[in-house]
Amino acid sequence: MPSLKDLKNRIASVKATQKITKAMQMVAAAKLRRAQEAAEAARPYSQRMAAVMSNIAQAVGGGDDAPRIMTGTGKDDVHLLVVAAADRGLCGGFNGQIVRLAREHARRLRAEGKTVKIITVGKKSYDLLRRDYSSAIVERIDFRDVRKIGFAQAEQVAEKVFDMFEAGEFDVCTLFYSEFKSVISQVPTAQQLIPAAPAEQVEGEGEGSAAVYDYEPDASAILADLAPRSIKVQIFRALLENVAGEMGAKMSAMDNATRNAGEMIDKLSMSYNRQRQAQITKELIEIISGAEAL
Amino acid sequence: MANSFKFELVSPEELLVSTEVTSVVVPGSEGDMTVMADHAPTMTTIRPGIVSFTGDEGKEERYVVFGGFADILPEGCTVLAEKAIHVDDMNSEIIKEQIAAAEKAVEDAKHDQQAQRAREFLDQLTTLEGAILPA
Numbered sequence: 475m476p477s478l479k480d481l482k483n484r485i486a487s488v489k490a491t492q493k494i495t496k497a498m499q500m501v502a503a504a505k506l507r508r509a510q511e512a513a514e515a516a517r518p519y520s521q522r523m524a525a526v527m528s529n530i531a532q533a534v535g536g537g538d539d540a541p542r543i544m545t546g547t548g549k550d551d552v553h554l555l556v557v558a559a560a561d562r563g564l565c566g567g568f569n570g571q572i573v574r575l576a577r578e579h580a581r582r583l584r585a586e587g588k589t590v591k592i593i594t595v596g597k598k599s600y601d602l603l604r605r606d607y608s609s610a611i612v613e614r615i616d617f618r619d620v621r622k623i624g625f626a627q628a629e630q631v632a633e634k635v636f637d638m639f640e641a642g643e644f645d646v647c648t649l650f651y652s653e654f655k656s657v658i659s660q661v662p663t664a665q666q667l668i669p670a671a672p673a674e675q676v677e678g679e680g681e682g683s684a685a686v687y688d689y690e691p692d693a694s695a696i697l698a699d700l701a702p703r704s705i706k707v708q709i710f711r712a713l714l715e716n717v718a719g720e721m722g723a724k725m726s727a728m729d730n731a732t733r734n735a736g737e738m739i740d741k742l743s744m745s746y747n748r749q750r751q752a753q754i755t756k757e758l759i760e761i762i763s764g765a766e767a768l
Numbered sequence: 769m770a771n772s773f774k775f776e777l778v779s780p781e782e783l784l785v786s787t788e789v790t791s792v793v794v795p796g797s798e799g800d801m802t803v804m805a806d807h808a809p810t811m812t813t814i815r816p817g818i819v820s821f822t823g824d825e826g827k828e829e830r831y832v833v834f835g836g837f838a839d840i841l842p843e844g845c846t847v848l849a850e851k852a853i854h855v856d857d858m859n860s861e862i863i864k865e866q867i868a869a870a871e872k873a874v875e876d877a878k879h880d881q882q883a884q885r886a887r888e889f890l891d892q893l894t895t896l897e898g899a900i901l902p903a
Contacts, residue, residue, distance in 0.1 A: 512781070515781060515782035515783065516780055516781060516782070518776070518778050518783045519778045519779065519780045519781075519783075519848060520780075522778060522839065522846055522848055523848065526811070526837075526839055526848075530811065624781060625779075625780040625781055625850075625851070628780075640879075640882075686809060687809045687810060687811045688808055688809065688810040688811070689810070689811050689812070690796060690797075690798050690810060690811070690812040690813075691797065691798060691812075691813070693811075695813075696811060696812070696813055696837065699813050699837070700813075700837065703836075703837075703850070706780075707780060710780055
């Protein structure tokens, strides 16, 4: 049985922890709002980009004119996994989920006899993959010293991917990130970047696909210019979704922690009070029995 | 009075302009073009330069853009710029930074094609610098 003093100390320390988790939750809530705004602000660009890409891809067709970055190398031997997670922990299962998905993917590919290379984005992604796949990690990127994720960061990741592609270091590139569904739900997602996944049907964009465009310069030149841009945008979007997801996950994790701390404080205070009462009763009994003995 | 149409200037980070305009000048990679209402559907890449548009009230606004492309339809025009800055917020620092980055890209280029593209981009930037920064 811990002494009264021990209990008092523990209550104080749990209270201090609760204050910290509470503060972290509030910070995460504020950051989440900003991250959501950023993700929303980025949406028009990526939507237009997708619409234009599908339009132009139709015009060019799947012919030989399409840039290599869209069609891929035609092989399927070396896979590059870009695993984007957060730079910090304390956000529940957020990082774990993304990494688990990537790990399963890598295991499956290896079982099929393919080579796997990994680029980790974010400190936690590296920390979690280092143990099993340290030999496969070819590059690690993190944004610890960046205050706000901007397009420049997405470009940094994209350039690295392009360089490797140009050098023929991989055939298929897949991006792992967490899709931000809502504050309480983030879905780890794998998205194939190279070769470009079959264009999704973009509908209800209010743009008749019948519009016949004039291309200046010609369609395939524009496509060659657009394809890398589109990949950058996809990476950018993934990074933004990740930030929002991380903050959402952190918020609910910290909310849980705060509630747990509250429960613990209640329990500890209860036993503290009981023990104090027991001590008082004991002292009284001692006094009374002492008085009776006289 | 010319008819107005919808004009949008979008950068990856945000939607900068969304308004009704009567004409837009787009710095296309093959030359500037002025877009007015009911323009034939055109898609063009753009070079670093100035996008200027005249709103309904006849007021002209100018944005500096660094590459991207424009999607022109009879009913509207969308410019997707890699980076766009209002002319008033523009200063020599920003463009110097861009030029330094472009110079680095030229040096780092691994093969001729890439080097050529980087050099073209650098040229366009230096032209732009001359154009918007009165000595």
